[in-house]
Amino acid sequence: MTDRGDGAPAPSVASARARMRDVAQAARVDQSIVSRVLRNDPHLKIRPETRERVLRAAAELNYRPNAAARSLRTARTMMIGMVVPDLANVVYERIARGVSERAVPAGYVVMVAAGSAGMQLGEIAGRVDGLLFGGATDEATAPGEVEDDGVPMVLVNRRERWGVPTATVDDQAGTALAARHLIALGHTRIAHIGGPHNADTGRRRLLGFRRAMEAASLEVPEEFVVEARYDEESGYAATARLLEASPRPSAIVASNLLGAVGAMAAVSAAGLRIPQDVSLVGFHDAALAAYLNPPLTTVRMPLEEMGRRAVDGLLALMRGESDVDDVEVREPPELVVRGSTAAPGASS
Amino acid sequence: MTDRGDGAPAPSVASARARMRDVAQAARVDQSIVSRVLRNDPHLKIRPETRERVLRAAAELNYRPNAAARSLRTARTMMIGMVVPDLANVVYERIARGVSERAVPAGYVVMVAAGSAGMQLGEIAGRVDGLLFGGATDEATAPGEVEDDGVPMVLVNRRERWGVPTATVDDQAGTALAARHLIALGHTRIAHIGGPHNADTGRRRLLGFRRAMEAASLEVPEEFVVEARYDEESGYAATARLLEASPRPSAIVASNLLGAVGAMAAVSAAGLRIPQDVSLVGFHDAALAAYLNPPLTTVRMPLEEMGRRAVDGLLALMRGESDVDDVEVREPPELVVRGSTAAPGASS
DNA sequence: CTGTTAGCGCTTTCAA
């Protein structure tokens, strides 16, 4: 009886948010009917005419279910959180795309929490039905606490001994592929810029590199393996160190994309050219890589698929399944050859 | 009386999530006392000993308040959503940083929804206390519906006539600064890669460019102004077109960062060099810019501050203030001169 | 086919 009864109900004014009870009143049915109609309860037998009335009333009142009330009642938020250490890293875009592809059709809203997470982890955990914990950096960001909170969670692109299922790609195959590409081009002095040693992706990528080199009976001098964070600055510094070796490497496998960008800058700064003096392969592919100067040869990992599979695992966990296995995406890495790699040149 | 009474309460097992009632029982007080203690109710007069008991019980049971219940009761979620069109654009990292700086101390959790938003906008709106609508692209993503939902919201880096407060930077001053830099270097044939015309940032940046050129009495031939989306591919294509003009421009102001990356590639592909043949200035600064080849001269806009101010406005809106003004961050743009700009060379 | 009812876990008067 608030603003009804006067012909035109001024649809978009909808002052105070309508509750389900208001809709019920307007449609002259019980609230529970409204609930069932709006959620398409398959058990509900209702005559079309009544359903029509309900639907129209809801539309007219611009009714939106109250998420908090629903969550309280059902004990589900229908929201999945994805925690990433850093919004600046372009690879998360591809992972997130895969995540959405799978989560949205399943009825979930996906939201990402950025920042050297862990900070608000507790807060976030309480607001989602499941957590995708992405980003390989920083051991300190151990979500042990979150486990305690009992929130289903899977680690994306990262393996740890936390008893939490993981979704990863075959990092080892990736760097091996990069190394083999360089070897095939005729390189023998190949260096590797690894990830932080506390990141397991770093360890796996290094391993793949070493294996490929061994398989080709190529030496990897100690000074040809350096550690770096996954950003430009660190890739730059690592490369600068690498180029001081003598003889210096004729090719470098960078174990991440941003690091490779830094590496390119360092090579230039040293007065050397890519690929004539130094060949470079980056790890992970993104639009950016194609537009660098020169265009960067990369190993394209199936990041979207990893995102999808991570959601599959998470949904299983959320369903209460206890035997959720780690998944390593089988889709093989793909070498995207661009301008940053070539046969070793004449210069030393 | 569930699992108490047997000496060691096995703290981390905490099977079923503890409710406030359990804590109350364990501390032998009423639930309402627990609520008040845990939220530091200033009105509460309680004897230290009792408070101690409550706190200890909560800790022992590993109690976490139920977010849904609290939200239902208080009608607030303590969560702010930030909607961005695209996680791949590195500038959002800086905006998000500013947003968190302000929102977190105010007690809010910040989560970002990526994707050509609007898709799930309704869903998201119901789950947050306020919405930061970022990203200047795509008119179709009109959040008119969200307004109807009555969710407080502010537009970030974008102005529209929706009656929604906005937080922006001085885009016009930014491109003007870029143009003046090139003019000071001696350039006269300066082109501009604009943003999409339906993005207001694009219009403002173009305007700033034109004004600066006019002020220097420099002509801008029609073919020196091209439109592009804010990504590498589009910047590449736009630049390719620009370089077909004859005489071709000796300098280009790209109105975004990713577009500038594409522009660099296009210049190279045309067999020209930066900055000898073509100078280039990018819009918005990020770590990436410093590591491009050559390092990209950019206009650094106060993105963090824009994020902070956007939150200020949003919080005001959420407080119910109705006179929230648009804010244009006063902090002036800053020219970051790197290697991509130089005096016009000898080549034509 | 439709209505009644009992909470979900919290906050917050109001009363003691």
Add this chain to the structure above:
DNA sequence: TTGAAAGCGCTAACAG
């Protein structure tokens, strides 16, 4: 200084 009680808006038995 503490407790009792009402109810936020919804869902899901259970009854008609």
